Amino acid sequence: MLDVTTLAAVTGSVSVIGYGLAAIGPGIGMGMIAGKAIEGTARQPELGGRLMVLMLLGIAFVEVIALLGFVLAFIQ
Structure with a gap:
């Protein structure tokens, strides 16, 4: 059986893992943004500077x- 202290330690670890998993979404988003910017630059090279910005x-x-998810993991 799990006692109260073990259960509290497991609960804390699960929240940190949750925040780590939450960072996957922004990582995928950044990859999609960069990929679409490269596609746009390939289609219209004259807009490359604007697309980069x-x-x-x-x-x-x-x-x-x-970063918000990373900071929240340390606050709790």
Whole structure:
């Protein structure tokens, strides 16, 4: 049987694993953003600079979500 301290330790570990799994979504999102920016640059090379700026801006917003999950894992 699990006693209370073991159960509390397992519950804490599960939440940290959950936050780690939550970082998978932003990782996939960043890959999709970069891939679509490369596709757009291949189709219209003259817009490459503008697409790069928009890609970096989008990746920055997605990265905030991943960092928020990382910080929440340490706060709890």
